[in-house]
Amino acid sequence: MRATCLTFATSIIISCFMPGSAGAANVDAGKIPDTIAQRVAACVVCHGKEGRAGSDGYYPRIAGKPAGYLYNQLINFRDGKRTYPVMTAMLENMSDAYLREIAQYFSDQHPPYPEPQPTQSNPAELERGRVLVHDGDKAKGIPACVACHSAKMTGTAPAIPGLVGLPRDYLLGQIGAWKIGTRHAAAPDCMAEIVKKMSATDISAVTAWLSGQRVPADASPAPALKTRLPLECGKLAP
Incomplete structure (x- = not known):
């Protein structure tokens, strides 16, 4: 499944992910809307509809995550702090401002969570x-x-x-x-x-x-902490 996502997602990076791409225009000029939802179609190949993780057990859900966290991870993939070839290929030429827009889009999505995986643990x-x-x-x-x-x-x-x-x-x-x-x-x-x-x-x-935990009905992130973290952590804000 990971290999399938890698191959397919890579093949549609140019036509679906980049804003104003010629590939998208050539498919059906005037009918494909130039919206952020259309541009991030490549993300959905692996992460699922509206950023909800697929069923293969590997790709994470990105819907509803804090926008600052998603933005930082996009930056990390683009700049080589996280390593995954398809993510690097998608992001390497994108600006900070565009990555921030992508992060905010997925942060605003809140589809229901699936039931937790069955556990084999004692x-x-x-x-x-x-x-x-x-x-x-x-x-x-x-x-x-x-x-x-x-x-x-x-x-x-x-x-x-x-x-x-x-x-x-x-x-x-x-x-x-x-x-x-x-x-x-x-x-x-x-x-x-x-x-x-x-x-x-x-x-x-x-x-x-x-x-193995069920996600609570209100899965929104908690408000920003007013106390110090147990350890010093770098760049927790975008």
Whole structure:
């Protein structure tokens, strides 16, 4: 499925994603509207309608995420801090202003969330995951996930993402990327520091618990924090 998305999405980058593209005009001049929804058609190939993740268990939902977070990630893909060839190909020639427009479009989409994935984890692993999410592990210096991502784990404005409603494969992939140093955020990279302190067992437990949670009816990000984060984090605002 990932290879299919990569091939198909790449083939429609020019015709569907770029504003005012000749490809779109040549298909049916005057009938294809020049709207942001039309321009981001390539995103929907992998992320699903209105930014809702597909069913293959890897691509994340981007609908409803804080606009600042989406903008920062688009910048990271464009500038090489996150690595995925199709994303780089789509974004490499786009301006900051256009990336901000794309981020705001998907942030404004709020389709319903699917039911959580069935879990194969045992109760002990799920309880360890719940404890790490809500309480952290002081002995290891791991802060609670809720301290940044909000009590409902739906994210915090303007730039901290929600972690519920994401497939476990995606969560494992991104935490693993931070663990081995292939994903980066602006310095100081607080997620990289946290993940370094997590064992493989901790990562498995957190992702198992998170991917098994139903998303609350109101999945909007929490308001901006008025208190300091547990760790210093770079560029949490666009």
